[in-house]
Structures are given as C-alpha cells and as structure tokens.
Amino acid sequence: MNETHFDDPMIPVPIPEQVPAKEGMAELPSTRLGYWDTGGAGEPIVLLHPASGSALIWLYQQPVFARAGYRVIAYSRRNYYNSELAPANNPGTASEDLQNLIEFLRLERFHLVSSAAGGSVAADYALSHPERLLSLTVSSNNLAAANGYIAEAAAKI
Numbered sequence: 001m002n003e004t005h006f007d008d009p010m011i012p013v014p015i016p017e018q019v020p021a022k023e024g025m026a027e028l029p030s031t032r033l034g035y036w037d038t039g040g041a042g043e044p045i046v047l048l049h050p051a052s053g054s055a056l057i058w059l060y061q062q063p064v065f066a067r068a069g070y071r072v073i074a075y076s077r078r079n080y081y082n083s084e085l086a087p088a089n090n091p092g093t094a095s096e097d098l099q100n101l102i103e104f105l106r107l108e109r110f111h112l113v114s115s116a117a118g119g120s121v122a123a124d125y126a127l128s129h130p131e132r133l134l135s136l137t138v139s140s141n142n143l144a145a146a147n148g149y150i151a152e153a154a155a156k157i
Helices: 061-067 095-102 117-128 148-156
Strands: 022-027 032-037 044-048 071-075 110-115 131-137
Touching: 022 095, 044 095, 044 117, 061 071, 071 095, 095 117, 110 117, 117 131
Parallel strands: 044 071, 044 110, 110 131
Antiparallel strands: 022 032, 032 071
C-alpha cells in the first residue's frame, strides 16, 4: 500500500504546478517592491506574507486561486526577498506601501489574504481603506486584540 501525506504527516505534500505569473519590480514613491501577478480578468487576490517568508511562500495557494478564476498577486514587503531594504531613518509604513502597490497595479477592489505578521499589515490597511476590500482574511494573527476571547486565548499560551 502506498502511503500518502494523510497516512504519515511527515511525508511532504508535493508543490502543485504553478500557473504562469509575471514577475516585476513595483517602482513606488519611497521604495521598490518585488511582486508576481498571474494576471487575468478575475477578481484580484493580494497575498500578504508572514515575517518568516516573502512573496515566494504562496506556492500551494497560487494555483488553486488562479484555477478558480482569480487574479493572484503576491509581493515582498520592504526588507524581504527581491524588495528594497528600508533605511533606518525611513522604515516606511507597510500598509502605505500596500496602497501604493495597489495603485501601481491599478486595482480598484480586491480580496486581501494574510498570514501571521502580514495580518497586522492587513488590519491596518483594512482600517485605512475599507472601501478597497472585497474581503479580508487573516490567519495566525490576533490583530493585537486587547479584549475578548482572542486576547484571553493569547494570555493562556
């Protein structure tokens, strides 16, 4: 019998075949950010990486969203793979960089999907530009909740 990743969680799940994507460098007002974009006419999804990754981490999600008809975009924030380093005297604001990227890509409205530290950027962006979002997904981030069950669960860890 052939074992699968369901039988043994130590067997790696193969990375699915990627949908072709254009790689580029977004020339923004105060920085340059590396990104990739599958293009297409579908609703855009922008993927925000955790502090432990970059635009390169979305290998499992990219083909699934793209084959479902979405335009899939990921970028690396300042100080991450293929993007400019932030000078100490001007570290920039990640949510402002996201807004500048959205304008650079000429997106009107989009879905925002984030993981871990990317969730903090996503929350800041959602508070500043709610009219631009079709949806917001935050995974593995407590959004700095100070009250309620999220804060209580975090305090127990």
